[in-house]
Amino acid sequence: MQVNEYKPLIVAFCCNWCSYAGADLAGNNRLSYPDNVKIIRVPCSCRVNPMFVLRAFQRGADGVILCGCHPGDCHYTSGNYYTRRRMALLFSMLDYLGIERERTRVEWCSAAEGAKFAQTMNEFTEAVAALGENKRLEDLRCKE
Amino acid sequence: MQRIGVFVCWCGTNIAGTVDVKRVAEALKNEPGVVYSDNYQYMCSQAGQDMIKNAIHEYKLTGVVVCSCSPRMHETTFRKTAAAAGLNPYMVEIANIREQCSWVHKDMEAGTEKAIILGRAAIAKLNLNTPLTAGETPVTKRALVIGGGIAGIQTALDIADAGFKVDIVEKKPTIGGKMAQLDKTFPTLDCAACILTPKMVDVGQHENIRIFSYSEVTDVKGFVGNFDVTIKRKARFVKEDVCTGCGLCMEKCPMKKVPNEFNLGLDNRTAIYIPFAQAVPKVATIDPNYCIMKKTGKCGLCSTVCTVGAIDYNQQDEIIEEKYGAIVVATGFNPISMDKFDEYAYSQSKDVVTSLEFERLMNAAGPTQGTLLRPSDGKHPHTLVFVQCVGSRCEACAEKGKEYCSKICCMYTAKHAMLVRDKYPDTEVYVFYIDVRTPGKNFDEFYRRAVEEYGVHYIKGMVGKVAPEGDKLMVQASDLLDNKQLHIAADMVILAAAIEPDESARSLATMLTASMDTNDFFTEAHPKLRPVESPTAGIYLSGACQGPKDIPDTVAQAGAAASKVIGLLVKDKLTGNPCVAESNELMCNGCSACEKVCPYGAITYVDKEFRMPDRTTRVRRVAQVNPAVCQGCGACTVACPSGAMDLKGFATSQIMAEVDAICK
Ligand SMILES: Cc1cc2nc3c(=O)[nH]c(=O)nc-3n(C[C@H](O)[C@H](O)[C@H](O)COP(=O)(O)OP(=O)(O)OC[C@H]3O[C@@H](n4cnc5c(N)ncnc54)[C@H](O)[C@@H]3O)c2cc1C
Ligand code: FES
Numbered sequence: 001m002q003v004n005e006y007k008p009l010i011v012a013f014c015c016n017w018c019s020y021a022g023a024d025l026a027g028n029n030r031l032s033y034p035d036n037v038k039i040i041r042v043p044c045s046c047r048v049n050p051m052f053v054l055r056a057f058q059r060g061a062d063g064v065i066l067c068g069c070h071p072g073d074c075h076y077t078s079g080n081y082y083t084r085r086r087m088a089l090l091f092s093m094l095d096y097l098g099i100e101r102e103r104t105r106v107e108w109c110s111a112a113e114g115a116k117f118a119q120t121m122n123e124f125t126e127a128v129a130a131l132g133e134n135k136r137l138e139d140l141r142c143k144e
Numbered sequence: 145m146q147r148i149g150v151f152v153c154w155c156g157t158n159i160a161g162t163v164d165v166k167r168v169a170e171a172l173k174n175e176p177g178v179v180y181s182d183n184y185q186y187m188c189s190q191a192g193q194d195m196i197k198n199a200i201h202e203y204k205l206t207g208v209v210v211c212s213c214s215p216r217m218h219e220t221t222f223r224k225t226a227a228a229a230g231l232n233p234y235m236v237e238i239a240n241i242r243e244q245c246s247w248v249h250k251d252m253e254a255g256t257e258k259a260i261i262l263g264r265a266a267i268a269k270l271n272l273n274t275p276l277t278a279g280e281t282p283v284t285k286r287a288l289v290i291g292g293g294i295a296g297i298q299t300a301l302d303i304a305d306a307g308f309k310v311d312i313v314e315k316k317p318t319i320g321g322k323m324a325q326l327d328k329t330f331p332t333l334d335c336a337a338c339i340l341t342p343k344m345v346d347v348g349q350h351e352n353i354r355i356f357s358y359s360e361v362t363d364v365k366g367f368v369g370n371f372d373v374t375i376k377r378k379a380r381f382v383k384e385d386v387c388t389g390c391g392l393c394m395e396k397c398p399m400k401k402v403p404n405e406f407n408l409g410l411d412n413r414t415a416i417y418i419p420f421a422q423a424v425p426k427v428a429t430i431d432p433n434y435c436i437m438k439k440t441g442k443c444g445l446c447s448t449v450c451t452v453g454a455i456d457y458n459q460q461d462e463i464i465e466e467k468y469g470a471i472v473v474a475t476g477f478n479p480i481s482m483d484k485f486d487e488y489a490y491s492q493s494k495d496v497v498t499s500l501e502f503e504r505l506m507n508a509a510g511p512t513q514g515t516l517l518r519p520s521d522g523k524h525p526h527t528l529v530f531v532q533c534v535g536s537r538c539e540a541c542a543e544k545g546k547e548y549c550s551k552i553c554c555m556y557t558a559k560h561a562m563l564v565r566d567k568y569p570d571t572e573v574y575v576f577y578i579d580v581r582t583p584g585k586n587f588d589e590f591y592r593r594a595v596e597e598y599g600v601h602y603i604k605g606m607v608g609k610v611a612p613e614g615d616k617l618m619v620q621a622s623d624l625l626d627n628k629q630l631h632i633a634a635d636m637v638i639l640a641a642a643i644e645p646d647e648s649a650r651s652l653a654t655m656l657t658a659s660m661d662t663n664d665f666f667t668e669a670h671p672k673l674r675p676v677e678s679p680t681a682g683i684y685l686s687g688a689c690q691g692p693k694d695i696p697d698t699v700a701q702a703g704a705a706a707s708k709v710i711g712l713l714v715k716d717k718l719t720g721n722p723c724v725a726e727s728n729e730l731m732c733n734g735c736s737a738c739e740k741v742c743p744y745g746a747i748t749y750v751d752k753e754f755r756m757p758d759r760t761t762r763v764r765r766v767a768q769v770n771p772a773v774c775q776g777c778g779a780c781t782v783a784c785p786s787g788a789m790d791l792k793g794f795a796t797s798q799i800m801a802e803v804d805a806i807c808k
Contacts, residue, residue: 059807
């Protein structure tokens with residue numbers, strides 16, 4: 001049951017080779033997920049600089065998810081291992097700053113897993129929505 | 145400041161059905177840099193592309209944003225359009241408002257809002273784009289085919305006939321694959337050996353083909369046009385260039401009790417062996433697990449009888465390194481193990497066999513010289529029960545079987561049933577099926593012949609249990625159409641085992657950075673439009689490694705893969721990907737962080753002279769990226785502590801701008 005109409009803003013970084021293609025497959029199969037998910041295409045999940053995640057939260061995103069190829073399947077062999085380590089650190093720091101764990105996530109999703117992509121986005125959006133608006137890292141100067 | 149043109153595509157109703165395209169075009173007019181914004185029914189059509197070209201000229205555009213389908217679909221198309229109008233092709237950005245918007249959202253209002261935001265992000269990024277030019281790399285004019293089944297054989301022959309060098313790496317001592325083990329082949333019932341072995345001979349004799357049999361690929365580096373591949377040639381303890389394949393050693397070898405894998409263990413072979421008479425290369429191989437000389441150091445009989453001195457007990461594995469322009473994966477399939485299917489008594493009775501074993505039992509070159517005899521007692525069987533879909537279409541039993549349809553079993557079971565009835569009219573043959581699937585040219589006619597002409601009893605229903613009783617196999621099954629239980633006392637039960645990719649496929653995929661589906665079949669770049677290419681450039685797919693396939697489909701795909709390879713190898717140079725990393729020498733402090741994370745070794749360090757503000761010069765160590773080697777993953781950009789590394793086309797500032805646009 002939906003009590004309020006609150007729609008969280010979700011930024012999803014997807015690597016070009018697996019997850020972005022997985023998102024396309026979700027589209028091909030018409031598997032719907034909330035429209036508050038906005039995808040940014042990056043060559044590999046390891047292109048995602050922690051700065052991008054911080055920036056998103058600073059500008060008012062309520063949740064940030066990174067999607068990459070499954071471990072061992074990264075198009076560039078090892079990029080997703082860097083992602084995993086970098087984000088583990090970043091997310092624990094964010095947690096410390098008050099950005100709850102549920103607002104950040106790394107998920108592996110292959111080009112063949114359109115259903116998994118849609119499902120992940122549904123679950124993630126729901127989890128973030130349950131937490132409500134993210135106020136912790138918002139940059140007040142950005143507010144008009 | 146850029147002069148940006150925005151083009152919103154309807155894609156018929158695909159986009160326009162859920163997104164108000166006119167409103168999107170209108171809203172994006174006010175974005176920074178936009179001087180023109182319009183919408184059209186099919187942007188990718190000739191008329192749509194002309195519209196872009198005209199606007200580029202008329203409005204002196206410096207960049208183009210197309211709000212349309214996925215960039216994976218038409219980015220190249222629109223880049224070419226822009227280039228044709230004199231724009232740098234990398235001044236084009238796509239907002240994916242079909243796959244990631246109109247197709248996944250149902251509400252017009254929400255879809256339109258999202259499309260506007262996605263368009264805004266693309267515009268924000270494009271405002272920071274700079275023209276890029278791709279470098280060129282030479283192409284190594286040699287192809288590698290991994291796997292020497294009918295798929296690999298056909299691909300190699302087609303490439304070689306076009307005049308290019310091809311190497312085949314086959315892990316078994318001979319090429320041929322599963323087809324070499326088959327007896328007759330559907331739908332025409334011609335003998336597999338008669339149509340396969342001439343092709344194997346052609347491969348063996350072709351001046352452009354080298355066969356590395358009993359070998360494995362152990363490492364792959366590089367990229368399309370320039371792969372560096374390491375191949376391990378396992379020691380066969382026989383000098384391949386000396387052995388004549390006369391077979392004298394096999395006659396004399398005292399170790400005669402080795403399970404013969406070519407006959408699936410239905411008979412024995414010697415420790416030194418040639419898998420079958422028409423093997424290519426026809427060279428003996430010593431099995432070190434059974435060879436008495438290798439195990440105890442006492443024997444050496446084969447070496448004594450070999451008239452040409454081909455035996456070398458001290459042979460070592462040989463590692464070779466070779467460069468290739470293209471790689472074709474043709475690693476085929478295997479039937480799944482029957483260990484977990486206890487209900488069919490496979491491990492309890494020798495008379496329960498798999499279909500591939502049955503092929504050998506019917507084969508004139510097989511363990512029984514083609515006379516169908518029960519493996520347990522060598523007697524002629526009278527009642528045969530075939531069970532289809534053993535482990536296929538097994539949603540409920542995913543832990544022991546496969547969810548997919550193995551595709552070939554309906555047809556080969558019809559073939560087996562027909563062959564048995566043809567040769568032994570005194571037999572009763574039952575086939576238990578879930579559905580009979582025969583969608584191929586002349587396939588249904590073939591199945592109907594089995595039923596109508598050969599009197600095979602087809603029964604819709606599954607076999608519940610097979611229990612050995614005396615010298616019979618008691619088969620308990622249900623007849624779903626007549627709604628009754630059946631009990632059949634059979635002499636033999638034949639299981640149509642599901643098929644799965646070769647067990648080496650996963651590790652190979654990792655080496656090649658080629659993707660697979662959840663069942664370990666290699667995935668194609670596009671399920672309809674690019675069926676023989678893997679998403680990784682320069683890697684092609686041939687045969688059953690991509691999905692269950694019969695021989696006609698395999699050969700068709702093999703030829704298609706070859707033509708793609710030829711299309712690549714005829715090029716002298718490949719235009720590379722200009723979206724590579726670049727280091728800002730003024731900011732780089734030479735710390736080596738980027739070098740450590742680069743998977744390609746594309747980063748080197750040079751000493752550079754810098755002019756200081758006080759007019760002195762200082763030499764500093766800075767990073768330099770080799771654009772021909774860099775693949776553009778961007779790992780270094782994040783590792784760089786001073787922000788000196790950036791990725792062209794996906795620059796930090798560009799991604800930040802996208803984030804900002806989305807979070808506005
Ligand atoms: C019982 C049975 C009956 C059949 N009957 C028919 C029929 O009548 N008509 C028909 O059209 N089709 C039939 N088929 C299907 C047919 O066998 C396949 O379509 C065909 O063999 C597929 O060829 P392939 O080259 O893709 O694979 P395979 O024949 O499996 O060949 C793959 C080759 O690659 C090698 N290899 C695997 N991994 C590696 C590696 N990592 N490195 C190097 N080499 C490797 C293997 O050793 C093998 O030689 C039948 C199949 C079965 C099981
Ligand atoms: S390319 Fe997908 S995670 Fe690296």
